[in-house]
Structure formats: C-alpha cells, structure tokens
Amino acid sequence: MYWSNVQCPVVEVELKNDDPRMKAWLEGKVPQRPKDVVFFHRQEGPKFVALNLQEMGTSGVVRYLEEADLTTGRGRWKSMEDYLREMADHNASIGEQAKATAVENARYRAKQERRHVAGEPLVPVSVNLGE
Numbered sequence: 824m825y826w827s828n829v830q831c832p833v834v835e836v837e838l839k840n841d842d843p844r845m846k847a848w849l850e851g852k853v854p855q856r857p858k859d860v861v862f863f864h865r866q867e868g869p870k871f872v873a874l875n876l877q878e879m880g881t882s883g884v885v886r887y888l889e890e891a892d893l894t895t896g897r898g899r900w901k902s903m904e905d906y907l908r909e910m911a912d913h914n915a916s917i918g919e920q921a922k923a924t925a926v927e928n929a930r931y932r933a934k935q936e937r938r939h940v941a942g943e944p945l946v947p948v949s950v951n952l953g954e
Contacts, residue, residue: 831873831874834860834863834888835861838856838857838859861888863879863884863887874887
C-alpha cells in the first residue's frame with residue numbers, strides 16, 4: 824500500500840497463479856507480474872476525492888477491496904463489454920439531453936428576440952390596471 828501521485832491511497836494486490844490474467848506472465852511472455860491496482864477514492868461530480876482509511880476501518884477497507892476488480896471497475900459490471908456498453912449509453916443520453924437543451928434555449932432566445940423587436944412587454948398584463 825502506498826500514497827499515489829493522484830493523491831489517494833493505493834493497494835496493489837498480487838494475483839493467484841490460477842488467475843487467467845497470470846497466464847502470459849507464467850509463460851514468460853510479459854516481464855512484469857500482473858496485479859490488481861485499487862485506488863481508494865470516490866467520485867464527487869467531475870472530481871475524485873480520496874477516502875479516509877482510518878474512518879473506513881478494517882471492515883470498510885475489506886469491503887471496498889472485495890468489490891475491487893481492475894478489469895470490471897470495482898466489481899460493478901460483469902465484464903468490460905458491459906462497462907463499455909453502459910458508458911456508450913450514458914454518453915448517448917447526455918448527447919440527447921444537450922441537443923434538447925440547445926433546441927429549448929434557441930426557442931427561448933427567438934421568443935425573447937421577437938418580443939423585443941415587436942415591443943411587447945416582458946410580462947403580459949391581462950387586466951387593465953387603470954380601472
């Protein structure tokens with residue numbers, strides 16, 4: 824365990840010899856022994872915040888490590904394909920939301936411009952206040 828250059832604690836877990844990811848190393852095809860690297864952080868909006876291991880305690884760290892899996896994003900997906908599919912769907916939905924927002928904003932701006940050019944009041948008055 825060490826403190827990473829991304830400012831959060833990191834644990835490197837060695838894999839068992841029967842793990843499929845060890846095959847290339849055991850056959851001598853790759854020079855470095857593969858390992859799972861687990862960063863202790865959580866995402867808050869666009870940034871990542873380091874977790875406090877003392878607050879988590881032993882049971883919290885163990886629970887976090889049990890969820891951890893480098894190839895599937897801390898165990899939240901069954902496979903990397905599921906992860907990529909979910910991210911593609913998420914990105915598509917964000918694109919659709921951005922397009923809908925842009926159309927709505929364009930309509931609003933056009934409506935405001937039309938009111939300004941026509942000299943209409945900003946707040947329409949439906950009752951004659953002079954009576």
